[in-house]
Amino acid sequence: MTETASRPTLEAVAARAGVSRATVSRVVNGGEGVREPLAERVRRAVAELGYVPNQAARSLVTKRHDAVAVVVAEPESRVFADPFFALQLRGISKELTAHDTQLVLLLTEGREDHARVGRYLAGGHVDGALVFSLHFDDPLPGLIQRAGMPVVFGGRPGWSDGTDEVVYVDSDNRGGARRAVRHLVGLGRGRVGHITGALDQTSAVDRLEGYRDVLPDADPALVAEGDFTPAGGERAMRELLDRCPGLDAVFAANDLTASGALRVLRERGLRVPDDIAVVGFDDMLPLAEQTDPPLTTVRQDIEEMGRLMARLLLDRLDRRPADGTAADPPSGVVLPTTLVRRASA
Amino acid sequence: MTETASRPTLEAVAARAGVSRATVSRVVNGGEGVREPLAERVRRAVAELGYVPNQAARSLVTKRHDAVAVVVAEPESRVFADPFFALQLRGISKELTAHDTQLVLLLTEGREDHARVGRYLAGGHVDGALVFSLHFDDPLPGLIQRAGMPVVFGGRPGWSDGTDEVVYVDSDNRGGARRAVRHLVGLGRGRVGHITGALDQTSAVDRLEGYRDVLPDADPALVAEGDFTPAGGERAMRELLDRCPGLDAVFAANDLTASGALRVLRERGLRVPDDIAVVGFDDMLPLAEQTDPPLTTVRQDIEEMGRLMARLLLDRLDRRPADGTAADPPSGVVLPTTLVRRASA
Numbered sequence: 124m125t126e127t128a129s130r131p132t133l134e135a136v137a138a139r140a141g142v143s144r145a146t147v148s149r150v151v152n153g154g155e156g157v158r159e160p161l162a163e164r165v166r167r168a169v170a171e172l173g174y175v176p177n178q179a180a181r182s183l184v185t186k187r188h189d190a191v192a193v194v195v196a197e198p199e200s201r202v203f204a205d206p207f208f209a210l211q212l213r214g215i216s217k218e219l220t221a222h223d224t225q226l227v228l229l230l231t232e233g234r235e236d237h238a239r240v241g242r243y244l245a246g247g248h249v250d251g252a253l254v255f256s257l258h259f260d261d262p263l264p265g266l267i268q269r270a271g272m273p274v275v276f277g278g279r280p281g282w283s284d285g286t287d288e289v290v291y292v293d294s295d296n297r298g299g300a301r302r303a304v305r306h307l308v309g310l311g312r313g314r315v316g317h318i319t320g321a322l323d324q325t326s327a328v329d330r331l332e333g334y335r336d337v338l339p340d341a342d343p344a345l346v347a348e349g350d351f352t353p354a355g356g357e358r359a360m361r362e363l364l365d366r367c368p369g370l371d372a373v374f375a376a377n378d379l380t381a382s383g384a385l386r387v388l389r390e391r392g393l394r395v396p397d398d399i400a401v402v403g404f405d406d407m408l409p410l411a412e413q414t415d416p417p418l419t420t421v422r423q424d425i426e427e428m429g430r431l432m433a434r435l436l437l438d439r440l441d442r443r444p445a446d447g448t449a450a451d452p453p454s455g456v457v458l459p460t461t462l463v464r465r466a467s468a
Numbered sequence: 469m470t471e472t473a474s475r476p477t478l479e480a481v482a483a484r485a486g487v488s489r490a491t492v493s494r495v496v497n498g499g500e501g502v503r504e505p506l507a508e509r510v511r512r513a514v515a516e517l518g519y520v521p522n523q524a525a526r527s528l529v530t531k532r533h534d535a536v537a538v539v540v541a542e543p544e545s546r547v548f549a550d551p552f553f554a555l556q557l558r559g560i561s562k563e564l565t566a567h568d569t570q571l572v573l574l575l576t577e578g579r580e581d582h583a584r585v586g587r588y589l590a591g592g593h594v595d596g597a598l599v600f601s602l603h604f605d606d607p608l609p610g611l612i613q614r615a616g617m618p619v620v621f622g623g624r625p626g627w628s629d630g631t632d633e634v635v636y637v638d639s640d641n642r643g644g645a646r647r648a649v650r651h652l653v654g655l656g657r658g659r660v661g662h663i664t665g666a667l668d669q670t671s672a673v674d675r676l677e678g679y680r681d682v683l684p685d686a687d688p689a690l691v692a693e694g695d696f697t698p699a700g701g702e703r704a705m706r707e708l709l710d711r712c713p714g715l716d717a718v719f720a721a722n723d724l725t726a727s728g729a730l731r732v733l734r735e736r737g738l739r740v741p742d743d744i745a746v747v748g749f750d751d752m753l754p755l756a757e758q759t760d761p762p763l764t765t766v767r768q769d770i771e772e773m774g775r776l777m778a779r780l781l782l783d784r785l786d787r788r789p790a791d792g793t794a795a796d797p798p799s800g801v802v803l804p805t806t807l808v809r810r811a812s813a
Contacts, residue, residue: 188588188591188593189584189587190588190591190593199557199558199561199571200558203548203551203554203557203558206548209548209549212544212548212575213544213545213548216544216575216576216577217577220576220577220581223584225574225584225585225587225588226544226574226575226576227572227573227574227588227593228572228573228574228575229570229571229572229573230557230561230571230573231561231565231571232561232562232565236565239534239568239570240570242534242570243533243535243570243572246533246535246593248533248535248572248591248593
């Protein structure tokens with residue numbers, strides 16, 4: 124606590140440099156409008172005294188809070204139950220911390236709380252927002268847009284066609300799904316089912332499209348709707364078994380869904396992969412290695428997605444409008460996916 | 469979005485009531501200093517027009533953000549790995565949401581980021597803070613005190629003797645530990661060991677004290693230091709087995725620690741409870757039911773602790789200084805613990 128008392132003040136820097144407090148403040152906060160010899164004198168005084176600008180005062184001048192909001196458009200209970208979110212947050216946290224920026228996670232009980240999240244964002248408490256797990260009819264993007272702050276989305280928002288100004292980080296969901304289904308077809312499987320994710324999210328829609336790319340003429344009965352949870356996977360697997368005799372393979376929209384499906388197959392006494400082969404999506408560890416049998420799946424680098432989201436946002440925050448030399452950030456970044464073979468297919 | 473355009477404005481209310489904007493603002497934000505007939509006219513106009521005050525403008529006047537910070541004094545990776553935190557956050561989230569207050573979770577990579585958390589709190593972005601999992605030498609409490617906001621702690625802070633002004637919610641750690649150790653002694657066990665939690669936290673120290681209350685003359689070699697994680701439990705269990713021949717019972721400081729200890733006992737071919745009985749602490753579900761064998765443990769209501777922390781803070785925020793009728797909130801609330809018997813002891 125005495126640390127504060129012994130810190131050099133703005134006044135001390137001004138006295139040493141022989142300039143006004145206002146001049147020191149301007150130099151410390153970016154240096155606009157201060158002639159070079161004067162600015163250099165201030166910088167020397169700052170260095171000699173080891174002056175560290177006061178954060179609160181600095182943010183009054185710069186309008187910067189050095190804080191970024193993260194909004195996961197899911198209830199708090201799901202944020203903590205699905206390791207996908209922990210991994211994405213890990214990437215975000217590492218990148219923000221490396222830039223001394225505070226991660227402000229705004230939790231909710233459900234979508235009815237999103238208006239309140241929008242109010243908090245509009246209240247000027249953060250410099251920008253990272254938003255992921257959006258659902259199609261969510262009012263959040265509109266609320267954030269009204270708050271007028273830079274935002275980077277995790278996963279392509281439903282309204283974006285990839286050519287507009289929306290900045291997002293996504294995985295190649297469609298390509299990954301094609302890879303999974305081609306693998307099953309390549310194993311000689313003739314009745315390949317698909318358990319979808321939550322179809323009000325682009326990741327689920329894109330994976331379904333990938334399945335259809337490879338099997339355009341598949342019986343519609345082979346597609347059962349899930350919701351990215353193990354319970355959803357169980358429900359959908361039972362549906363598929365009941366209505367699709369001869370089913371010999373399933374592509375599940377994520378590993379949690381696949382783990383639920385495997386449980387039902389075991390319950391029914393069906394052997395994996397002998398009777399039914401199963402492929403997941405995510406390569407969520409340790410889950411994908413610990414299922415029985417270990418899961419063949421499509422790997423996406425979730426932590427890297429989080430890290431990249433944070434970096435794109437920090438880049439946007441640092442870009443000065445006057446600085447025409449900086450290249451425009453990409454509007455959408457799509458990371459590659461790869462097939463990881465284990466025992467289930 | 470058109471919703472905003474059609475919303476009645478402060479000006480419309482002022483016009484209808486025949487008063488100034490300032491008068492409407494004062495009435496809407498608590499009504500201090502406006503004579504009753506005038507205030508009544510404003511309230512009628514508000515009701516007739518269905519006016520909803522703008523949140524940002526309102527917080528300028530009331531200095532309220534309707535947001536509460538939650539700081540878990542652990543790295544982000546532990547917050548998501550230990551279900552204790554998810555449960556406490558669940559209780560907090562439910563209570564704050566029920567009062568339309570935003571939960572602002574401030575995540576860090578480690579203690580070196582706590583100065584930044586302190587700066588964010590001092591920046592005036594929240595009305596108060598909930599802080600849990602404090603360690604003895606953590607600078608956070610000092611930083612929060614300097615930020616000058618109401619705070620409620622989860623777990624008794626190390627410097628509090630329970631009689632001061634510090635507001636906290638805790639479990640009866642010492643009483644729960646006594647219950648666990650008495651149970652083991654009651655089973656006829658003569659060499660009862662203890663694997664501690666992180667001893668720079670009061671919860672761990674209190675549980676160790678409870679062990680010593682029952683066994684004041686226990687061999688010091690029977691106590692091994694853990695850190696509330698499964699890996700710490702494994703390490704400490706190996707230590708105990710190596711240096712305490714005849715060990716026939718272990719009280720582990722939490723269920724995660726007990727799960728690590730059980731793994732080592734199985735590895736060494738020891739039967740639980742026949743050779744060594746094991747008791748945990750928390751009653752963390754589903755873990756405590758899924759260990760092999762299911763775990764006898766001391767139950768504390770973690771979600772209720774979180775809920776109560778949030779309620780105590782909201783109570784403090786709502787208490788008007790002028791309102792002498794409100795009872796002082798308790799400085800410390802200690803929730804009871806109970807022994808849950810399963811197969812491990």
